[in-house]
Amino acid sequence: MKKLNDFLSKNAQGDLISWQAQIQAAEEFGLSLHDVEKAILTLNLLPARYQRNRQTISTADQLKLFESKVAVIGCGGLGGYIIEELSRLGVGTIKAIDPDVFEEHNLNRQVLCRVSNLGKSKARAAEVRVHEINPAVKVIPIKDAFSRQNGLKLLEGINIVADALDNVPTRIDLARICEFLEIPLVHGTIGGWYGQVTTQWPGEGTIQKIYRDCAETKGVERTLGNPAFTPAVIASLEVAEICKALLDQGTSLRQRMLFINMLDMEIDEIQIC
């Protein structure tokens, strides 16, 4: 460990460690890039890839993000962008859960979907993509549907959950399990020009309140579908909520939901108490 620390200190430019030095350290000391990143941040040095995070996220906060485990439930429209942004942000461990494979109708909006991976697992595509962007991030791909039966096990050890599901009943199951495990849940959902975001904190039952009068499996997306821009907007708002919750900064969308109408460009804040 001392040798690794000496190597890193010697190779720091200012307090930055280049990607090349990170790779070299991993090879020289037989460690994973994940382990080396932890050592860098623990020394209060910063992997150079995060230097533009800096005025927003301190090195100490970057370490907090690195030590965080985030579960993303669904790797489709919302989930793809959420996973992309979490990995660029430097969240250390991402559990990517989705039972499906890519189909042609996903190409209009799902950032993980490419012509070359049609028919392939969405969860696996998340792992491949993150490895291309930030190999220091650990991805745990789960090609299975989140359910009441496996939920407790899937969310074991997770700090916060991103809702990127495509139906109401599973979302309610997820919200109940997050309540039980006392894990915050960042909720996002989309349909056509519209989307909504909120964060359910333990004990607040926000998601059940939102859907208490909804007997349907789907919402307006059943008829409107989902264009390219809606998931990108809502996913980004979800990631901002996740980042703040992990760093205990700013003001969460707690007991309030943003309802976003991109057709008329209106954002309404709704109290969910």
Added chain:
Amino acid sequence: MRVTVKLFATLRQERFDIDTFDLAENTTVGDIVTKLGIPRNEVTLIFVNGRHADRTTRLADGDSVALFPPVGGG
């Protein structure tokens, strides 16, 4: 009594964004939804004066009602 109704998202189509109605005393939110011809499953979030309400909520003069459709995609 006068009640303001604000519709969101798809509920606006072929209706209105915001409008004011003269209604009989004891009118409920459910009565308004019916009057506007909105199918039951198309409204799942209801607010009266910014507070979470439901179909059975009775309205008073000057109330403001907001109706949202369900959104569930990802």
